[in-house]
Amino acid sequence: MQRKIWLALASSLSVGAVAFAGSANADVGIADIMGDQSTTEDIVSYGLGPRAQRYSPLATIDKSNIKNLFPVWSFSFGGEKQRGQESQPLIKDGVMYVTGSYSRMWAIDIATGEELWQYDARLPEGILPCCDVVNRGAAILGDKVFFGTLDAKIVALDKDTGKVVWRKTIGDYEAGYSYTAAPLIVPTEKHGPLILTGNSGGEFGVIGEVQARNPETGEMVWSRPTIEGNMGTLMGAESTMTGTKNESWPGDMWKNGGGATWLGGTYDPDTKLAYFGTGNPAPWNSYLRAGDNKWTSARIAIDPEDGEIKWGYQTTPHDGWDYDGVNEFIPFDMEKDGKMVKAGASADRNGFFYILDRTNGEFISASPFVQNITWAKGIDENGKPIFDPDNRPGNPAESADGKKGKSVFAIPSFLGGKNWMPMAYSQSTKHFYIPSNEWGMDIWNEPVTYKKGAAYLGSGFTIKPIFDDYIGSLKAIDPATGDIKWEYKNKAPLWGGVLTTAGGLVFTGTPEGYLKAFDDETGEELWKFQTGTGIVSSPITWEQDGEQYVAIVTGWGGAVPLWGGEVAKVVSYLNQGGSVWVFKVPEQLAAR
Amino acid sequence: MCGLLGKSANGTANAMLATKRTISLRQRFVTRVSVVKNSVPVVCLFLCLIFPALSHASRDIPADPFESVMWKLMVERHFPGGEVVFDSRVKVSAPKSAENQFHVPITVDATELSDVEEIVAVADLNPIAHILTVRPKKSLSFVGFRVKLQQATPIHVGVRTSDGVWHMGGAYIDAAGGGCTAPAMAHGMNNWMKTLGKTRASTRRESPLSARMTIRMRHPMDTGLAAGIPAFFMNQITVQDAAGETVAELDLYEPVSENPTITIKPKVGQVEETLSVLARDTEGNEFGFPLTVPAVAAQ
Incomplete structure (x- = not known):
């Protein structure tokens, strides 16, 4: 009892501290978000800038002094909810805003590592997250922080107190909708800043959608479904249909067609377009949905003013392998053949690294970034995959009993050449750093019909490594040529994001628990630190009081232990954690 | 505190009660409290000059009948x-x-x-x-x-x-x-x-x-x-x-x-x-x- 009283007293004191800090803290403006990449003292967007290049111009920590990087503090997410921490923290005015699994968020005083507030979403029974209880991060604007919850809601919290300002529904969690990505804040001329969200649930036959809301009130401004035949909305009324009904879908299959926008999006201030990846078509059994199945396994460019799709590009039309191509599309300017191209890059689940013209979606190039790809013989000059019909899992209707089609071994596995974990683009080396995995799968099809809230796959599968000694592979790739410049091999599959800096460093975490730093030109491992549990999140770096900090969220989990098949053996010994680690070079070593 | 007393009606009432309390402190229940607003300046002056230290002291809190x-x-x-x-x-x-x-x-x-x-x-x-x-x-x-x-x-x-x-x-x-x-x-x-x-x-x-x-x-x-x-x-x-x-x-x-x-x-x-x-x-x-x-x- 006494202990509880003191705890209560302590918490009331810290609330006082927040109120004080709050009065000194400036609000975040849309210009701060758009300029986030160049302002090193804060991180107010997912990906260190709207283009999500995950590149920091900071060079205080470099190849020569990285050996002196030591932890400052570690903060526990506590309780029994430790698993599955995929979050990237935000930094503003000496406060870290970090989300955790099971739809939680904390504000932490960076100077001391002490909690300022915690928010725990009250989740209903019966939520249906397909691929663990993760959250990937928050957005910040004005005096609010925003994040999505596993029951498919978006919540706005007062950034100084953690109290709910508004909370809105993205989708029906009982039908399989959930939300795990970081929201994206974009400027518009007509509506002011908008907060954009995607959705998750492609395994339950949901309809992928992007929704745009007023960040002040949470009121919906527009919505744009990804599956053709479905209607968008604008200012509360129906706007336009996505595509043309039944152009690339048979019958009513478009009504539960998937295409979930579960990884969020990026924004390019240059083209004023928001880029979203769209997930796998539903069901997985491709014989039930003849056609290209637009816009599944695609990148779409949306005009934030009205939610209209400006262009779309399918990486895996008529997907039959769960090549769930939501992968982030990173705008960057590429010098090719002496010309500067307004390009965008995406490393797809299907194993190919795509360069598109970000102004119009035209195909520029595609090159494999994982080995031994089997599902396609290549990508043709128009950007279409050259399918290998022998390596598409067979039609169950053609089997003797109609219950199971021919099984094939396909590479990459459905968890992808690259999954959710974001790559980084260095403005110093002009290279992309891709966290990838070398694995394949046995996959076969089964009959399936849609039922609300039930898995809608029509497939069976098991994942297998393709090399004895490693699965994870961090690669440096030159986007102009598609050449792989260096590779770091990791025994367990890589499941965390990448960060690169002007200091010539590439950071990423491993399931074995190490945060590692590599030389951006050679791939030489320069530094590592054991955090005590698997890392499946994205590192950040920023400057505070003249010192460069690095932070990483730790906590093993995500889709690999749930879906990994044979691979699960490689990772079954990994222990759960659940914390944030913050590093810097101690003052007494900084000069050396 | 004294500055506040000059500005706010609430403050003046508090000051009055502070003087009253010295009488009723030992009582468990005060049945009636009267506030005489027109004597405010005098009270303020009195408190400010004579008991500057008191102006920052915490309130006297009556004993709790429930002995919490x-x-x-x-x-x-x-x-x-x-x-x-x-x-x-x-x-x-x-x-x-x-x-x-x-x-x-x-x-x-x-x-x-x-x-x-x-x-x-x-x-x-x-x-x-x-x-x-x-x-x-x-x-x-x-x-x-x-x-x-x-x-x-x-x-x-x-x-x-x-x-x-x-x-x-x-x-x-x-x-x-x-x-x-x-x-x-x-x-x-x-x-x-x-x-x-x-x-x-x-x-x-x-x-x-x-x-x-x-x-x-x-x-x-x-x-x-x-x-x-x-x-x-x-x-x-x-x-x-x-x-x-x-x-x-x-x-x-x-x-x-x-x-x-x-x-x-x-x-x-x-x-x-x-x-x-x-x-x-x-x-x-x-x-x-x-x-x-x-x-x-x-x-």
């Missing part, structure tokens, strides 16, 4: 600012012993006091003490509610009048343990979220000028202290009249019982009147409904 070990902390945290006096006009009705520690009925009647701005109720020995705060605007200084108790505890109710004085009342309730750390009954049902905010309410006329309104809204009122269940509770109720004027505002906290049951007494005219109730929980869910007070019956 938490009393001073409760006053510091929940009854800040003005003078604190025990006052028999703050009537707190509660059972001597709780039949059910999850639902302990408490009624606060401070209708004999005028110029009431705020009613604050705390359960001293609950892990979360603050039960609720009521700001009666166009309603009588009356509130009924049910509370969860973690163990036998004193209840303190402070009624702040516009002069800043906290008029205190209270009760001591014996109770079995565990009211705040057990999961809500709702969690035995897997569809409890569907009925969130479902309301039963009744109003009846008590007098030509007032009504009695009781509402019961479905809500688990999770304290965050039951294992694995985060805090989730109804935290704001606002009652408005037909013209949109506030009748009463209530801030609820974790100790309020599951399916909060609240009684207030709106001041109304003699004709039929429709009030509106707006409630909000800590997750931003909002619930609203109208409630009609019947006209005075024809004689």
Whole structure:
């Protein structure tokens, strides 16, 4: 009892501290978000800038002094909810805003590592997250922080107190909708800043959608479904249909067609377009949905003013392998053949690294970034995959009993050449750093019909490594040529994001628990630190009081232990954690 | 403090009471406190010149008739600012012993006091003490509610009048343990979220000028202290009249019982009147409904 009283007293004191800090803290403006990449003292967007290049111009920590990087503090997410921490923290005015699994968020005083507030979403029974209880991060604007919850809601919290300002529904969690990505804040001329969200649930036959809301009130401004035949909305009324009904879908299959926008999006201030990846078509059994199945396994460019799709590009039309191509599309300017191209890059689940013209979606190039790809013989000059019909899992209707089609071994596995974990683009080396995995799968099809809230796959599968000694592979790739410049091999599959800096460093975490730093030109491992549990999140770096900090969220989990098949053996010994680690070079070593 | 005294009416009242207290300090209940406003400058001058040190001293806090070990902390945290006096006009009705520690009925009647701005109720020995705060605007200084108790505890109710004085009342309730750390009954049902905010309410006329309104809204009122269940509770109720004027505002906290049951007494005219109730929980869910007070019956 006494202990509880003191705890209560302590918490009331810290609330006082927040109120004080709050009065000194400036609000975040849309210009701060758009300029986030160049302002090193804060991180107010997912990906260190709207283009999500995950590149920091900071060079205080470099190849020569990285050996002196030591932890400052570690903060526990506590309780029994430790698993599955995929979050990237935000930094503003000496406060870290970090989300955790099971739809939680904390504000932490960076100077001391002490909690300022915690928010725990009250989740209903019966939520249906397909691929663990993760959250990937928050957005910040004005005096609010925003994040999505596993029951498919978006919540706005007062950034100084953690109290709910508004909370809105993205989708029906009982039908399989959930939300795990970081929201994206974009400027518009007509509506002011908008907060954009995607959705998750492609395994339950949901309809992928992007929704745009007023960040002040949470009121919906527009919505744009990804599956053709479905209607968008604008200012509360129906706007336009996505595509043309039944152009690339048979019958009513478009009504539960998937295409979930579960990884969020990026924004390019240059083209004023928001880029979203769209997930796998539903069901997985491709014989039930003849056609290209637009816009599944695609990148779409949306005009934030009205939610209209400006262009779309399918990486895996008529997907039959769960090549769930939501992968982030990173705008960057590429010098090719002496010309500067307004390009965008995406490393797809299907194993190919795509360069598109970000102004119009035209195909520029595609090159494999994982080995031994089997599902396609290549990508043709128009950007279409050259399918290998022998390596598409067979039609169950053609089997003797109609219950199971021919099984094939396909590479990459459905968890992808690259999954959710974001790559980084260095403005110093002009290279992309891709966290990838070398694995394949046995996959076969089964009959399936849609039922609300039930898995809608029509497939069976098991994942297998393709090399004895490693699965994870961090690669440096030159986007102009598609050449792989260096590779770091990791025994367990890589499941965390990448960060690169002007200091010539590439950071990423491993399931074995190490945060590692590599030389951006050679791939030489320069530094590592054991955090005590698997890392499946994205590192950040920023400057505070003249010192460069690095932070990483730790906590093993995500889709690999749930879906990994044979691979699960490689990772079954990994222990759960659940914390944030913050590093810097101690003052007494900084000069050396 | 002295600077403040010159500026605010509340402050002046406090100063007056500070002098009065030296006489009544040993009394457990002050039955009547009079405030003489026109002597303010003299008092201020007196205090400022003679007792500059006192101007920063904490308030003298009267002894607690319930002998609560938490009393001073409760006053510091929940009854800040003005003078604190025990006052028999703050009537707190509660059972001597709780039949059910999850639902302990408490009624606060401070209708004999005028110029009431705020009613604050705390359960001293609950892990979360603050039960609720009521700001009666166009309603009588009356509130009924049910509370969860973690163990036998004193209840303190402070009624702040516009002069800043906290008029205190209270009760001591014996109770079995565990009211705040057990999961809500709702969690035995897997569809409890569907009925969130479902309301039963009744109003009846008590007098030509007032009504009695009781509402019961479905809500688990999770304290965050039951294992694995985060805090989730109804935290704001606002009652408005037909013209949109506030009748009463209530801030609820974790100790309020599951399916909060609240009684207030709106001041109304003699004709039929429709009030509106707006409630909000800590997750931003909002619930609203109208409630009609019947006209005075024809004689």
